[in-house]
Amino acid sequence: MAKPTHIDMAKTPQESRLDELIDTLHSGQQLTEDEMAELEAMLSADHEARAHYILRQELHTMLEVDKSVRLQLAIDELPDHILTDDFADEQVPESDDTPAPAPKLSRSSKEAFRMATSIAAMIAGVIGMLWMYVQVEKFTQIEAANEAAKKKAAESEVAAEDEPEKPGTDLKEMKFDMVDIFKGTTKLIGL
Amino acid sequence: MPACDLSHPSFAELIASHQPRLVGYIRTMIADEHAAKDILQDTNMALLRKKADFEPGTNFTAWAFRIAYFEVLSWRRNKGREKVQFSSELVEALAESGEQMAKNYDTRLEALKSCLSKLPDRQKAIVQRRYLSGESVQTIAESMGFKANAGSQLLHRARQNLFQCITRLTTGS
Known part of the structure; x- marks a missing residue:
């Protein structure tokens, strides 16, 4: 037997009883034989009671089964800030033709980017200086070797006038050993 | 028996979109939730079998309701004795009223969606x-800090408010 759930002063006792029986059905319980007979009597006698019963069954079914109603319930369940506050400061283009604003970096991203740029510039500067140093060093060695070769050639010019001149090292043959440069660079920056 | 052709999307869509109102009608x-779901499945099978009988452009709801009504009668003959x-007279009267009232189903559905947002917070939460x-109502009531009967009352008031709205x-x- 369904227990009375509440008293509604706007309804007659019979209407309240009809709602109680419908609520029992909607709670998933089976009505007893007496309750079914009671419900049958109410619905058979009164066209309005029948319409009320049908509409209440329909409402229960809409809530339980209809996808659009369930979607509405799910949307209502979302906290308001998810739908509004978080997006309050976002700039939304007014129409499809309006280009969206370029994505902006956050403050922390900007700091990190600035620091990375500085470090990269510093490393590039060190590599450049090292490269220049190696070039000058090699140039000096080649010049010294050339001078020594010329001097030696001049000294032996008379003694060995018929012998072919030995080729000296020339700037055109200068080769840069990039492996040495990078080894030097990594040592210099302490990696 | 006509071939069951699922390749007709509009027919399949019609059946799918009518599931809530068909189960409500049944x-x-x-007055038995589980039996109503079984009869809905039988009705769906019958609709597919009788697809060739349906004339596109005519009232699908009325046609589907008629088939559902015959499935209800069949269930009552075969399994309903337990x-x-x-009574048969009341079932017939309910079927007739249900068919008439189904005409404004979509209007009531839209109204319900609008009414849901107007419920007081606690009623909306329990719905x-x-x-x-x-x-279950008991689980909800316990988590909200009151007895099952009070939970049933709250749900009842929510349904009443929705109905009146x-x-x-x-x-x-």
Whole structure:
């Protein structure tokens, strides 16, 4: 037997009883034989009671089964800030033709980017200086070797006038050993 | 028996979109939730079997309701003897009223969606948990800090408010 759930002063006792029986059905319980007979009597006698019963069954079914109603319930369940506050400061283009604003970096991203740029510039500067140093060093060695070769050639010019001149090292043959440069660079920056 | 052709999307869509109103219609005649779902499945099979009988452009709801009504009668003949059920006269009267009232189903559905947002917070919460999450009234009541009977009352008031709101919106009263 369904227990009375509440008293509604706007309804007659019979209407309240009809709602109680419908609520029992909607709670998933089976009505007893007496309750079914009671419900049958109410619905058979009164066209309005029948319409009320049908509409209440329909409402229960809409809530339980209809996808659009369930979607509405799910949307209502979302906290308001998810739908509004978080997006309050976002700039939304007014129409499809309006280009969206370029994505902006956050403050922390900007700091990190600035620091990375500085470090990269510093490393590039060190590599450049090292490269220049190696070039000058090699140039000096080649010049010294050339001078020594010329001097030696001049000294032996008379003694060995018929012998072919030995080729000296020339700037055109200068080769840069990039492996040495990078080894030097990594040592210099302490990696 | 006509071939069951599922390749007809509009027919399949019609059946799918009519599931809520079909089960609601069956429930009015069979006061048993589980039996109503079984009869809905039988009705769906019958609709597919009789697809060739349906003339596109005619009233699908009325046609589908008629088939559902015959499935209800069949269930009552075969399995309904074991259960307490309404008389044949009342089932016929409910079927007739149900078919008439189904004409404004879409209007009431739209009204319901509008009414849901107007419910007081606690009533809305219990409706969401009962119908969307499928929780029992007892579980919801316990988590909200009151007894099961008070939970049933709260849900009852929510349904009543929704019902009255739909009636106001659809009848203008």
